[in-house]
Amino acid sequence: MQSKKKRIVVGLSGGVDSAISAYLLKEQGHEVVGLFMRNWDSLLNNELNNPTDYICPQEQDYADAQKVAQELGIELYRKDFVKEYWDYVFKHFIDEFKASRTPNPDIFCNKYIKFSAFLDYALKELNADYIAMGHYAQVRFDESTKEYQLLKGSDVNKDQSYFLSQLNQDQLKYTIFPIGQLTKPEVRDIAKKLNLAVATKKDSTGICFIGERNFKDFLTNYIPAKPGKTVDIKTKEVIGDHYGVYYYTIGQRKGLNLSGFKNPYFVVDKDVAANILYVANENENGWLMHNNCEVNQINWIAKDKPTNLNCFAKFRYRQPDIPVRITFVSDDEIKVETLKSVRAITLGQEAVFYLNDVCLGSGTITKVY
Template sequence: MEKKKVIVGLSGGVDSSVTAAILLEQGYEVEALFMRNWDSNLNNDILGNKLDEEVCPQEKDYLDALEVAKKLNIKIHRVDFIKEYWDYVFEHFVSEYKKGRTPNPDILCNKYIKFDKFLDYAINDLKADYIAMGHYAGVRFDKDKNTYELIRGLDKEKDQSYFLCQLNQKQLSKTLFPLQKFQKSEIRKIAKKYDLITAEKKDSTGICFIGERDFTNFLQNYISNQPGDIIDIKSNKKIGTHIGVMYYTIGQRKGLNLGGQKEPYYVAKKDIINKIIYVAPASDETFLESKSCIVEEFNFISNYEIYFKSNKFQCSAKFRYRQKDIKVEVEVISNNKIKITYQEPVRAVTEGQEAVLYINEICLGGGVIDKVLKI
């Protein structure tokens, strides 16, 4: 039999490195593809950037990816999606912050770059049968339901199905996730077994493909300061000032610079039009609680009618990564709009973030939280 060809998204990290090694063990023809999606000079990335580093972190990642490919004796390609990342991910990211919302660029990056532009390039230009990524998640084809399902990674601490909730049937049919059944500790051991340069490398943090930044300063590259008042939501009195509503998130405590108060405060509400941040004392978290939310742009990975007999059903949800599952009732309002009602009030559900639905280990899909409701 002819070997199936897989293109691995080799990022220069340990997870993608071991993904390539496992696929080789499984008998696939493996090649690697390194993506470059951000150019600090081209994208005016000055404020908040560590400009004193000898080697750009992205180039360091590429050098590590080269070493891994060399060690595993696989061919490595390199491609730039800088314009695509800007057009499909970053412009939306900035636009949402301007509206005072808190977007999730990793989800958009997966939807439009890794599993779209990368996938097309791998299939059409490199003649691959599949692509593979180092995510802690899995793909399963259910023959009875005739559908591809996205399932959680077994390592509960590392499960990344939340970030993959916008994928569709076509994307899943062409994707392999070899790390689904592994714990992170096992991945490190495999990397050491193959003597890979990434075995002890720290996991990347920060914005997808941009990396670690002083976030407020970074945003000021693209959104000018818009100072305003900080108001105590209970007394309606001004207790401070800020440099821009968009730089703060609901529930945030650090960075408010409210000296001389009896107790810490958190961000309870944002008024982007009037440039006001409303804060509440930490001893009273009722302002963070909501009972339901409206979710737009919802992507059902499989038709929900495969699993449920009505447009109202019960399942579990996450409103941020690593949050424990929350029991909810869902009402499908239209093709891509749903209402989620929680069994108990939930803290800090935030407009612009992603609501992701699950039935046990199956990820049903996700969408953007548009309105947070107190009722």
């Protein structure tokens, strides 16, 4: 970003990270405005059986965003992307669960909502030069390649490059992450010194823009329960019942409705056609260890893809970097060989690739072996 004054639209979520992002940009002398996006409607989406007296968490966040805007002296806009979120994020989320895969909606929310629908609106309707978000990540322009790079955030405990791995050159070109070089405690300290209302507000958790829910109960609104048998994969014995294989993920240990066993069980496989949930005793860890996987729906951030490459991968958020060898089978398919066995690589999740602190891109895991 050039040093001269720019008009920057900040995604003001009502949290402390976006608040400090707006503050830092304003301190740098830029013209800063906030934009609050509303992406979920519990009533419209038939989520609530008893809507009386329900207070939408997003409305509470909007009230906090209004407080922040007032405290910082910036203008705040509001825009609904409910339809876009349903069409491009949530429908895919449900379809993947119906196929017995485990998707990551935060990644697609970033790809299609925050850095697409939001970006388009900010550029075209609010005359923005850039947008800014409160993610712990960084953007760098590489003079040698004349391309933008996505880098990990300086705070290794909060780095969110994993969730941004589906962004492309055009999106990174207009994006700023003001807190990417800060740690979470540093962000909190700034907010406390400013006496912002959100200085000690709890970080948001749960599904992107939907928030914390009882996950199984939430899914039953969209995928009806289909009880079946839980089977020990080693002995082939039926040891319990499940609510529906869609509701469980590989490696899951809690909420299996199994009790009275000396050692806990965890999910190792699902047979959708037969409606069987396969589990293994925790002493049978080998059922979850994998060395290879296939990945498609590839987003490679650099323009040129390598034929093959030794790099690192994360198969879930906050997982340590795992050394891998990747081979491009086609522009949209990668074979991944891990240099050590990895536990619970899960269909539908993202494999995100790195070279040192640079995020190279990602794709969806389609086969594990």
